[in-house]
Amino acid sequence: MEQVTIKVEGMSCMHCVNSIEGALKNENIEGHVDLKAGTVSVKYDAGKVNLDQIKEIIEEQGYNVV
Template identity: 90%
Template sequence: MEQVTMKVEGMSCMHCVNSIEGALKQQNIEGHVDLKAGTVSVKYDEAKFNLEEIKEIIEEQGYNVV
């Protein structure tokens, strides 16, 4: 399992948390949003996903991974 924390712009409320964490969970990726820090931490199987695919999942929800 790989674990990474990414800086994400545009998150401000619980809707943002639920949107990102829900989208990751649908793909069986463990994710945690920290609104105060503006980050998303993910734990994923690198045999199934790469970092670019995870960034796409987050960006499809309307947020910008920087």
């Protein structure tokens, strides 16, 4: 399992948390949003998904990956 922390702009409330974490969970990716830090910590299987795909999932929810 790989682990990475991604800087994300535009997150401000629990809706943001639920949106991102839910979208990642739907793809069998473990994600945790930290609103104060403006980050998403992700654990994933690099054999099944890559970092660019994870960033795309987050951006599809309306947030900017920095």
